Amino acid sequence: MMTPIALITGGSRGLGRSMVLNLARKGVDVVFTYREREAEAAALVQAVNDLGQQAAALQLDVAKGSGFEAFATQLQQTLDQQWQRCRFNYLVNNAGVGVHKTFEETTEDEFDQLMNIHLKAPFFLTQQLVPLLEDGGAILNVSSGLTRFAIPGYAAYATMKGGIEVLTHYLAKELGERGIRVNTLAPGAIETDFGGGAVRDNQELNQFLASQTALGRVGVPEDIGPVVAYLLQDENRWVTAQRIEASGGMFL
Known part of the structure; x- marks a missing residue:
């Protein structure tokens, strides 16, 4: 049986880094993207290698959709050169930024930035990558607890994540004929630099x-990485189109 390969966007730090390491501990090889911190990305590749798995770090700015087609080509070349494969198994749309402003203070530029990164990028990057995804694979879209409860200052951010949760349903429906599971993971408040x-x-x-x-x-x-590694496993083959919240029970 071939080792499964996961692709995680925004994988070099924060939640993404935890996802990469926990997948490696589960015997999954990982390709992850980073935007600018090349040294951090290289250190994470080495950490995965130290766990006995393979990894590759590819640069990608998810705010710039014009680069998605070239990224898909680069990913295809990486899979061929490093793994002698043409497809991967799991996709995690994780890359993101945060803007903490009230509804009245949020500018159109900030709204557009959040939309480009949190909604357009998962839509159109996934569109480019689906041909490279194995039948029977899985997609996990990272949302937020803020789509269920409201905390002032996150109106624009949560609006984008609400869109991602709807997109998850449509992807699950349209990709189901290929056996591809599509779910949403909604973390609660996490101590990061986000x-x-x-x-x-x-x-x-x-x-x-x-x-x-x-x-x-x-x-x-580290509360989130193990959940991602668990949800992507084939043992969860009958779980699709679901929103799984990992928040420790916020605002019950």
Whole structure:
């Protein structure tokens, strides 16, 4: 049986890094994208190699859809050269940025940036990559707990993630004939540098969110990576078109 290969966008840091390492621990080889921190990406490739798996890091700015066709070609070449394969098994649309502004303060440029990265990129990058995805594979789109509950300051961001959850349903329906499962993972509040590191660095916000979470704390990246590794496994072959929230029980 061939080793499965996963592609994770935005995989060099934060949640993506945890996803890469946990997939490697499960015996999955990984291709991940990074935008500009090449040294971090190279270190992660080595960490995956140290776990006994193969990895490749490819540069990609998901805000620029004009580069998606060339990226698909680069991925195809990487699969051929490093794995002697023409297809991969799992796609995780994870890359993202955060903007924390009220509805009234959000500018059109900020709205467009969030739309390009969080909605257009998963739509059109997936469109380019689906021909390279194995039948019977899986797609996981990263959303947010903010589509279920509302915290002031995230109106634009959550709007894009709501779109991703709808897109997940349509992809599950249209790709189902190929046996491809498509699900949404919705993390809750996580201590990372995302959105300026507010959840990690603002103790008042951190404590408030922890007080509203059943398990009594906010999340860390290592809470999310294992969930991704679990959901992509073939043992979950009968789970598709679902929204799985990993939030420790926020705002129940």
